[in-house]
Amino acid sequence: MxxxxxxxxxxxxxxxxxxxxxxxxxxxxxxxxxSVERVFENQEVPSWRRQLTMRAFVVSFVLSILFCFIVMKLNLTTGIIPSLNVSAGLLGFFFVRTWTKFLEKSGMLKQPFTRQENTVIQTCVVASSGIAFSGGFGSYLFALSERISKQSSDTRDIKNPALGWIIGFLFVVSFLGLFSVVPLRKIMIIDFKLTYPSGTATAYLINSFHTPEGAKLAKRQVSALGKLFSFSFLWGFFQWFYTAGDNCGFVNFPSLGLKAHNYKFYFDFSATYVGVGMICPYIINISVLLGGILSWGLMWPLIENRKGDWYSADLEPSSLHGLQGYKVFIAIAMILGDGLYNFFKVLSRTLSGLYYQLQHKQRSNVLPVADRTSPENPELSFDDQRRIQLFLKDQIPTWFAVGGYVAIAAISMAALPHIFHQLKWYYILVIYLLAPALAFCNAYGCGLTDWSLASTYGKLAIFTIGAWAGAAHGGVLAGLAACGVMMNIVSTASDLMQDFKTGYLTLASPRSMFVSQVIGTGMGCIIAPCVFWLFYKAFDDLGMTGTEYPAPYAVVYRNMAILAVEGFSSLPKNCLLLCYVFFGSAILINFIRDLLGKRGRFIPLPMAMAIPFYIGSYFAIDMCLGSLILFVWEKINKAKADAFGPAVASGLICGDGIWTLPASILALAGVKPPICMKFLSRATNAKVDKFLSS
Structure with missing residues (x-):
């Protein structure tokens, strides 16, 4: 910005x-x-082919593996995933700059490292790791499995994970969104001048890295990231030694007392979520904590006292007809209320923005692009003239985009029913007919607000296709598969437009951006399933409630699909009433936030409040600790906190995230930790001592 x-x-x-x-x-x-471009005026802008270097894709591949592990771990723990664009741009700069410095000293450097090449790396890495999110490994795709179905009220429609069909599914659905918005890039970036805050911020950082002062700061930022990466990795390694059994280790440390621990209130020593808390805005962290207090501190103990009245006292703890049902469906109600409110809010802003743009052009009686395509236009700044000139230089033909969309859609319609026989070809046809309009809405709304509503569009697909198919014809599976198709299209569309904005501001060619996004998506379609498969094989309790990797959204998405095909018949007593209350509360809270304007930033976010309803508040305490660290740091030295805060947070997240790779390998090899550290109450400990002494 x-x-x-x-x-x-x-x-x-x-x-x-x-x-x-x-x-x-x-x-x-x-x-x-x-002027930014005055600084780089004497630097030659390489052709789009020279921006796509082999070293860029080698570095992208390595970083894609790292970031896929991080995103996968976040997916399978709480589902809160912060923006990692800054980390991708910073690490890409560091690795290639180190590479080129070495070659330069040895006299073998043929092509200098440019900000355009840096943009290509960032685009490729974010596209690849984005598949770890939109691929649904922590939501709709894992919700198809038998392991998740056993935690819901319907075990009929299942499809267990297998590496082959997952990779095939991602390849036929992940590229369509790229072709859907390519013809709109000029309208979005140049004519409408959409902001795309994340894309703009990333471009600003990449531009700064390639100035002498920025390079020095980047070197210090990477140093800070490296130190915290090492600490976080070694801390994860140290904790592993104490996790020899169930409920062992620092993760289960009852830091706030045993009673609080039973209700999911404790600090679990997770470097990852301390780092996430440093990146996320304060209001998100506070909202998560408030949601945990409201649910685990008040509601669940009160509902638990109604055992035998509101629900049977003989039910399994995981049964959705008992307390678990309230946890899951009330969380779903809040998520849907928040999602629908923001959907209509962004849609209204999209329509009003379009109306304003069209009316403005009619009043000016000038074609939207005519005078602005010329870099000689005196009304434009030097930066804009140079950027528009290069952005329009390498065109991507419209026939290529339309032809690519039709071809991939045809392949997808033929292939998907073989992967999911419940997902009929005409369901897919309807999705693909609507997808370009929805992809445009998501890309335009993201440009205005920086919000991608991909998961909301996916939930709409669950309810529409699931209800259309019906329970008798595999509606649960059809709805979840349709969610994946829709979510991948609209997610990749907004991601590509963000990257076009970054490329526009760094003078990277749209062609190199598109090719980088395609290659990154291809990498993600292979790397992300392989990373998920490693987790799935290494941890037998993956996806189970109360474990290290509970995959909370998988249960939520499956129960959304059940709700779509069966209605409300499976809900326990008074659960529907509470769902209505929290659905309405989510809409009301959002409305009050918007009504108060700037003061509304102090009102909690319903979506963030809903996350701990199901899995607990332990990660909220980690995130609030991260916020506290950043807050104190800003009070002591704001400039230093602003400069190094994201790097420190990224180091904490990356180190702990990459530890899951050796941890998974050790689990697959059958290597067990040597120690179980467990905490008992004084009375229980006395009983254990008495038993052992007898």
């Missing part, structure tokens, strides 16, 4: 008269100094 602000100020409002006015002339000279 800072970049856009600079671009808006540079050279705007100056004319020939300014040259006669010394004050205005001086002002213009000062503003010229703010």
């Amino acid at each position: 800072a970049e856009n602000g600079i671009g808006d100020r540079v050279e705007n409002g100056f004319d020939a008269e300014d040259e006669q006015n010394p004050n205005k002339k001086n002002r213009r000279a000062k503003v010229e100094a703010l």
Whole structure:
């Protein structure tokens, strides 16, 4: 956003008269100094083919593996995934700069490292690791499994994970979204001037890395990231030694007392979520904690006292007809309420924004692109002229995008019914007919608000296709599979447009951006399933409630699909009433947030509040600790906290995340930790001592 602000100020409002006015002339000279592209004016912009280097894709591949492990771990623990774009750009810069420095000293460097190549790396890594999220390994795809179905009220429609069909499924659904919005890139980026805050912020960082001052700061940031990475990795390794049995180790340390521990209130010593807390806004962390207090501190103990009245006292703890049903379905109600409110909010902003753009163009009586495609337009800043010139230089033909969409859609319609026989070809046809419009809405809304509503569109597909298919014809499985198809299309569409914005601001060619996104998506379609398969084989309790990797959203998504095909018949007593209350509360809270304007930032977020309803508050305490560290750091030295906070947080997340690779390998090899560290109450400990002494 800072970049856009600079671009808006540079050279705007100056004319020939300014040259006669010394004050205005001086002002213009000062503003010229703010121009980003003036700094890089003497650097040659490589052709789009030269931006796609072998070293860029080698580094992208290595970082994709790292980031897929991180995203997969976050997916399978709580489902909260912060933006890792900054980490991808920073690590990409560090690795290639180190590579080129070595070659330069040895006299073998043929092509210098440019910000365009840095953008290609960032795009490829984010596209690849994005598949670990949109692939549904912690949500709709894992919800198909028998392991998750046993925790719900319906065990009929199942499809257990297998590496072959998962990779095939991702390859036929993940590329379609890329072709759906390619023809709109010029309208979105140049004509409508959409902000895309994440894409803009990433471009700002990449541009800064490639200045002398930025390179020095980046080196120090990487040093901080490396130190915290090492600490986090070694801390994960140290904790492993104490996890020889169930409920063992630091993860189960009753830091707030045994009673609080029973209700999921404890600090679990997770470096990952301390880091996540440092990246996430304060209000998200507070919202998660408030949700945990409301649910595990108040509601669940009160509902538990109704055992035998509201639900049978003889039920298994995991039964959805008991307390577990309240946890799951009330969380679903809040998620749906929040999702639908934001869907209609973003849709209304999209429609009003489009109406304004079209009306503005009609009033000006000028074609949207005509005068703005010329870099000679005096009304444009030097930055904008240069960016527009290069953004329009390497066109991606519309026939290529349309042809690619039709071809992939045809292949997908033929292949998907063989993977999921419950998902009929005409269901897929309807999705693909609607998908371009929905992909546009998501990409446009993301440009305005930085919110991708991919999961909301996926939930709409669950309810529409699931209800259409019906319970007798595999509606649960059809709905979940349809969710995957829709979610991949709209998610990759908004991601690509974010990358086009980044490329526009770093002078990276749209062609190199598109090719990088395609290659990154291809990498993700192989790397992400392999990483998930490693988790699935290494941890026998993956997806089970109360374990290290509970995959909470998998249970939530499956029960959404059951709700779509069976209605509310499976809910326990008064659960539907509570669902209505929390569904309405989510909408009301969002409405109040928007009504209060800037003051609304202090109102908690319903979506964040809903997450601990099912899995507990332990990670909220970790995240709030991360917030506290950042808050104190900002009070002591705000400039240093702003510069190094994201790097420190990324180091904590990356180190703990990559530890899961050796931990998984050790589990597959049958290597068990040597020690079980478990905590008992004084009374229980006395009984154990008495038993052992007898």
